[in-house]
Amino acid sequence: MKLATKLRVAVLMGAVGLVETLCQTGAIARFTMIPPSEMASSLWRLLYAGKLQTDMTRTLLAVCAALTAAIVVGFVAGAVVHAIPRVRRTIDPLLSAYYSVPVFVFYPMFIVLFGLNDIPKIIIGFLYAVAAMTINTLNGLDRVAPVLLKTARVFRMGRAATGFRVVLPAAAPYLFTGVKLAVAYSFIGVVGSEFILSSGGLGYQIGFAYHNFDNRTMYALILFILGLVMIVNMSLHAWEKMLMARRGYQ
Amino acid sequence: MSDAHVALKGVTRVYQRAGQEPLEALGPIDLDLSAGEFFAVVGPSGCGKSTLLDVIAGLSQASAGTVSIEGKPVRGVVPESVGVVFQDDASFPWLTVEDNIAFGLNRQGMDAAETNRRVAQALALMGLNDFARAYPAQLSGGMRQRVCIARTLVLQPRLILLDEPFGALDQQTRLLMGDELLNLWRKTGATILLITHALDEAAMLSDRVGVMSARPGRFLEIVETGWPRGRDSTIVASPDFGRVTGRLWSLLRAESLKAMQYQTGAARP
Ligand SMILES: Nc1ncnc2c1ncn2[C@@H]1O[C@H](COP(=O)(O)OP(=O)(O)OP(=O)(O)O)[C@@H](O)[C@H]1O
Ligand SMILES: [Mg+2]
Numbered sequence: 001m002k003l004a005t006k007l008r009v010a011v012l013m014g015a016v017g018l019v020e021t022l023c024q025t026g027a028i029a030r031f032t033m034i035p036p037s038e039m040a041s042s043l044w045r046l047l048y049a050g051k052l053q054t055d056m057t058r059t060l061l062a063v064c065a066a067l068t069a070a071i072v073v074g075f076v077a078g079a080v081v082h083a084i085p086r087v088r089r090t091i092d093p094l095l096s097a098y099y100s101v102p103v104f105v106f107y108p109m110f111i112v113l114f115g116l117n118d119i120p121k122i123i124i125g126f127l128y129a130v131a132a133m134t135i136n137t138l139n140g141l142d143r144v145a146p147v148l149l150k151t152a153r154v155f156r157m158g159r160a161a162t163g164f165r166v167v168l169p170a171a172a173p174y175l176f177t178g179v180k181l182a183v184a185y186s187f188i189g190v191v192g193s194e195f196i197l198s199s200g201g202l203g204y205q206i207g208f209a210y211h212n213f214d215n216r217t218m219y220a221l222i223l224f225i226l227g228l229v230m231i232v233n234m235s236l237h238a239w240e241k242m243l244m245a246r247r248g249y250q
Numbered sequence: 251m252s253d254a255h256v257a258l259k260g261v262t263r264v265y266q267r268a269g270q271e272p273l274e275a276l277g278p279i280d281l282d283l284s285a286g287e288f289f290a291v292v293g294p295s296g297c298g299k300s301t302l303l304d305v306i307a308g309l310s311q312a313s314a315g316t317v318s319i320e321g322k323p324v325r326g327v328v329p330e331s332v333g334v335v336f337q338d339d340a341s342f343p344w345l346t347v348e349d350n351i352a353f354g355l356n357r358q359g360m361d362a363a364e365t366n367r368r369v370a371q372a373l374a375l376m377g378l379n380d381f382a383r384a385y386p387a388q389l390s391g392g393m394r395q396r397v398c399i400a401r402t403l404v405l406q407p408r409l410i411l412l413d414e415p416f417g418a419l420d421q422q423t424r425l426l427m428g429d430e431l432l433n434l435w436r437k438t439g440a441t442i443l444l445i446t447h448a449l450d451e452a453a454m455l456s457d458r459v460g461v462m463s464a465r466p467g468r469f470l471e472i473v474e475t476g477w478p479r480g481r482d483s484t485i486v487a488s489p490d491f492g493r494v495t496g497r498l499w500s501l502l503r504a505e506s507l508k509a510m511q512y513q514t515g516a517a518r519p
Contacts, residue, residue: 147338150309154334155357156327169344247343248385 034215036223043220052202052224059190059201062118066125066186071179073126074133081134082141095138098131107193116199125189132181140174141167176243180236187229253321254282255409255441256306260315262466263301274466275301278315281460281469283441285408288432290452291445292498293462294509299445300337302467303411306443307334319409333407335415337445341386341394341401348373348382351400358405372400375430391418396427406438413445424448425483428455432482449502453494454485461501464508470501 001009016036022028023035034042046052081091103124110120144167152162168175194203202225209218262277276298283289293299304310306317308324317324319332328334341350348369355365373379376396386394395418402410416424428451435442446452452459459473475494477485485491 145338145340147336147340148342150304150334150336151340153309154307154328154332155354156330157357161357166342169342172344248387 031213031215034219038216039219039223042216043223046217046220047224052205052221055200055202055205058118059194059203062122062190062201063125063186065118066122066190067129067182069122069126070129070133070182070186074130074178074182075137075175077130078134078137078141082138088138095131095135098135103127103189104192104196107196111197116197118198118201121190121193121198121201124193125186128185128189129182132185133178136174136178136181137171140171140178143174144170173244176240180233180240183232183236184229187232191225255285255287255320256281256283256443257318258282258306258315261305261312261317262314263298263305263310264313276305276465276467277312279468283443285441286439287458288435288442288456289444290456290459291443291462292447292449292452292459292502293467294464294502294506295447296509296512297462297465297505298467299462300413302462303334303413303443303445307332307411309334329409331408333402333405333410335395335398335402335410335412337413337417339386339391339394339398341397343386346383346385347378347389347397350386350397351404353401354405368404369400372404375403375434376400392416392420392423395419403434407440409441409443411443411445414447415444416451417447424451425454425486429483431455436479449495449498450486450491453491453498454481454483459494459498461498462505464505464512470505473497473501 019028019033020035020037023030023033081087106127107120107124110123114120114123148166148170149162152166157165190201191203194201195207198204202221206218206221206225209215209221258279258281260277261279261281263275265273265275267273279302291299291302301310305312306319306324308317308326308328311326319329322329342353345353351369351372352365355368360368373382376399378393378396378400381389381393386397389397395415399412399415416427419427431442431444432455434440444452444455453475456475457477459475461470461473462468463470473494476490
């Protein structure tokens with residue numbers, strides 16, 4: 001293990017240990033927070049009893065739907081905007097201001113439009129994620145070195161061949177960054193929406209437990225979501241490292 | 251129509267720039283390269299050497315004048331018989347060295363056996379045998395440039411355009427690579443146009459050296475070296491070599507000063 005990794009683990013363990021002690025000694029009251037060890041055991045019981053299955057599936061499906069749409073739409077939008085400089089000049093300022101809009105304010109509107117089902121939260125997750133994908137697609141396409149495009153012309157490659165054989169692989173690292181951000185943003189959009197108003201899902205269950213003063217379930221679920229996001233992120237990170245190693249980067 | 255391999259008549263290139271006045275980068279240029287000739291281009295930095303290469307290759311349209319290769323006008327499409335090595339690193343970072351070198355052959359649909367044979371030959375020629383499976387990120391700048399040279403050579407072009415291909419190499423390796431290039435030139439009978447900022451390299455390798463003025467680049471003079479076809483780097487020791495490089499420098503000194511002053515803003519063209 002690298003020193004940095006060791007340090008990170010040590011800091012994390014230290015923080016958890018500190019919270020545990022504060023909770024156990026009563027410095028943090030039980031109705032505010034339960035000790036991490038109890039969060040874990042409570043989560044274990046929920047998982048063991050199979051009580052999370054339905055909500056977890058529902059949330060993950062919604063995240064997948066939002067994410068897929070965001071990646072596809074974001075990539076296509078990025079490619080199209082990149083190809084038309086005039087549209088680019090119009091869109092650029094809008095894109096850079098995009099994340100100052102609190103997308104959640106539109107949530108009630110989507111519920112009115114589509115009803116209290118999974119569609120509104122998928123739209124919110126999509127809206128959160130799509131701009132990150134678009135911005136990073138543009139960024140990636142901008143950074144394809146002109147000399148690589150000239151090289152494609154020397155090899156007399158057509159538009160399609162140039163796109164697939166030169167532009168895509170050259171922009172790939174930036175596209176991957178877009179995907180990573182889109183994963184995080186679609187999670188935030190979906191779980192956040194569930195928390196505000198919905199008929200099911202992990203975010204909904206956290207809200208439900210909160211309103212019923214059920215700290216054990218609430219903290220167990222928070223722990224679960226943290227763990228889930230961490231695993232997804234670490235897998236993406238490992239995958240990215242593998243892809244970069246395949247190009248000879250350390 | 252002349253029977254020259256490459257013929258340029260009254261070629262200029264003006265870059266249109268948004269919100270600024272157009273930039274005259276090149277010309278007018280008249281130039282005939284005969285088949286199998288080794289022609290070098292030297293000139294002060296920013297004088298339009300790379301622009302000249304782009305225009306000849308068909309990567310950039312001449313603003314005036316005509317370019318023809320093997321008697322056919324060049325417009326917007328790079329002729330099949332032309333190979334180009336660019337000044338900037340153009341290796342594909344997502345491909346191994348051997349896949350980079352095979353890229354053009356694969357595009358042409360060359361069969362695997364012949365592809366492997368040519369790639370192996372090019373790897374050996376460029377001293378890249380130990381790096382066949384490496385990625386460009388694991389190589390030095392000079393080695394990446396050699397990958398690009400190899401990628402061009404395996405296609406056996408009849409006209410090879412090289413833009414400062416040895417720029418990232420140390421002096422000794424440059425001389426050796428120059429010898430390799432001469433061998434290759436003799437063996438293949440290709441026509442070579444080599445852009446370089448090294449006067450000794452231009453003088454040692456070529457039949458003729460075109461000396462360009464500061465921007466917009468025109469040919470001030472085309473210096474004949476008079477070397478035999480069987481020359482190699484040992485020629486640098488001959489008294490004629492000193493004569494040629496001396497001539498190149500006396501032509502270039504004033505132009506390089508001019509170019510330097512434009513760049514530092516001390517004078518405007
Ligand atoms: N696409 C372009 N648009 C506008 N100006 C350009 C473009 N390409 C080159 N120029 C300008 O044209 C001039 C000639 O450039 P060029 O790259 O051909 O010079 P060069 O002789 O190859 O220079 P160097 O010695 O640095 O390689 C320079 O002033 C450069 O800034
Ligand atoms: Mg140049």
